[in-house]
Amino acid sequence: xxxxxxxxxxxxxxxxxxxxxxxxxxxxxxxxxxxxxxxxxxxxxxxxxxxxxxxxxxxxxxxxxxxxxxxxxxxxxxxxxxxxxxxxxxxxxxxxxxxxxxxxxxxxxxxxxxxxxxxxxxxxxxxxxxxxxxxxxxxxxxxxxxxxxxxxxxxxxxxxxxxxxxxx
Amino acid sequence: xxxxxxxxxxxxxxxxxxxxxxxxxxxxxxxxxxxxxxxxxxxxxxxxxxxxxxxxxxxxxxxxxxxxxxxxxxxxxxxxxxxxxx
Numbered sequence: 001x002x003x004x005x006x007x008x009x010x011x012x013x014x015x016x017x018x019x020x021x022x023x024x025x026x027x028x029x030x031x032x033x034x035x036x037x038x039x040x041x042x043x044x045x046x047x048x049x050x051x052x053x054x055x056x057x058x059x060x061x062x063x064x065x066x067x068x069x070x071x072x073x074x075x076x077x078x079x080x081x082x083x084x085x086x087x088x089x090x091x092x093x094x095x096x097x098x099x100x101x102x103x104x105x106x107x108x109x110x111x112x113x114x115x116x117x118x119x120x121x122x123x124x125x126x127x128x129x130x131x132x133x134x135x136x137x138x139x140x141x142x143x144x145x146x147x148x149x150x151x152x153x154x155x156x157x158x159x160x161x162x163x164x165x166x167x168x
Numbered sequence: 169x170x171x172x173x174x175x176x177x178x179x180x181x182x183x184x185x186x187x188x189x190x191x192x193x194x195x196x197x198x199x200x201x202x203x204x205x206x207x208x209x210x211x212x213x214x215x216x217x218x219x220x221x222x223x224x225x226x227x228x229x230x231x232x233x234x235x236x237x238x239x240x241x242x243x244x245x246x247x248x249x250x251x252x253x254x
Contacts, residue, residue, distance in 0.1 A: 055175060140182040150182045 017081045019044070020088030030076035035059045037075045038085060046086035046115045050144070057143030060116035061085050067123045067142070086115035089122055098122050098160045107156030109147035116143045121157045130161050 015026045019042060028037045038044045038061070050058030052071050059070040062084040090096045098121045101107065108114045117140065124131055124139035131139065136157050137150075145153065171177035196203030216234045224230045229244045 051173070053173065053175060137182045142181075144179060144181060146179065149188050150180075150185050151188050154182075 013076060015075055015079050017078045017083055019083045020085060020091070026075055026078075028075045031074045033071050034061070034073040034075050034078060034083075035070040038070065038083075044085045044087050048112050048115060050112060050116075055144065056113070057116045057120065058113055060119045060143065062119065062123060065123075065126075067120055069142070084119075086119050089118060096122065097163050098125065098157065101156040101160035101163065102153070105156040105159050106152040107148065109145075113143055113145045113147075117145065117153055121153075121160070125157070125161065131157070133158070 009027075011029055012027050013030050015028070017024060017026065019038070024042065026037050026041055028041065035047060035049055038047055039049075047061060047070060048058040049071060050056035054069045054072045057069060060067055061070045062068070063073070063078060063081050065082070090099060095103070096118075098118050102114065102118060107117070120140050120143050121136075124136065128135060133154055136154050140150070140153065197205035200206075216236070220231055220234075220236065223236075223241070227245075229241070229248060231240060231244060233240075
């Protein structure tokens with residue numbers, strides 16, 4: 001089946017941006033969701049679609065350092081932007097401190113919220129090395145989890161702070 | 169379905185939840201091996217019965233076995249109709 005979003009498909013645009021430290025040119029319709037473009041074009045499938053309407057945070061990515069729901073971002077909006085996805089959190093075999101803490105302290109159960117949760121946590125810790133529990137709660141308010149009741153996630157993040165001063 | 173989208177399906181966020189502490193009360197169950205009793209399956213037990221009761225309440229047709237497939241329902245409806253005609 002021919003790809004409707006090949007570079008010369010009518011109506012598509014070329015959007016240049018950096019994704020996880022690499023220069024990329026995304027060819028897609030201007031109003032395509034960043035979520036779909038990143039998953040289908042760059043195969044960054046760590047980004048999950050939960051609700052598709054900006055409620056759940058499973059599709060969280062960072063754009064220029066800000067955590068956003070990629071299901072609500074049209075691809076035309078990311079020209080020149082610096083994007084980081086969960087795939088950009090640990091670029092070697094070594095997990096980031098936050099990822100390891102989620103594994104060690106039960107912060108992940110079914111896993112659908114986990115990429116967004118980890119990214120939200122990393123985003124928080126890069127701005128605030130030693131957040132209090134209320135600060136963690138506020139930072140994760142846009143990421144819903146139905147399994148854990150959040151307590152194990154808070155604990156994982158607090159433990160990750162104990163372990164390091166330099167965040168992933 | 170009342171809550172067919174996340175916008176009005178209100179679920180607790182990290183801002184809403186009180187601290188949760190889990191305690192296990194050790195009460196040996198006389199009929200289980202080594203006093204054990206399963207806890208994982210309890211939420212499943214009532215579901216099928218509740219759906220069957222709902223179907224009986226809505227249609228008057230009572231089905232008493234699972235799985236309850238659309239074919240089972242159709243057969244039950246047709247049997248009821250034939251009885252009504254006969």
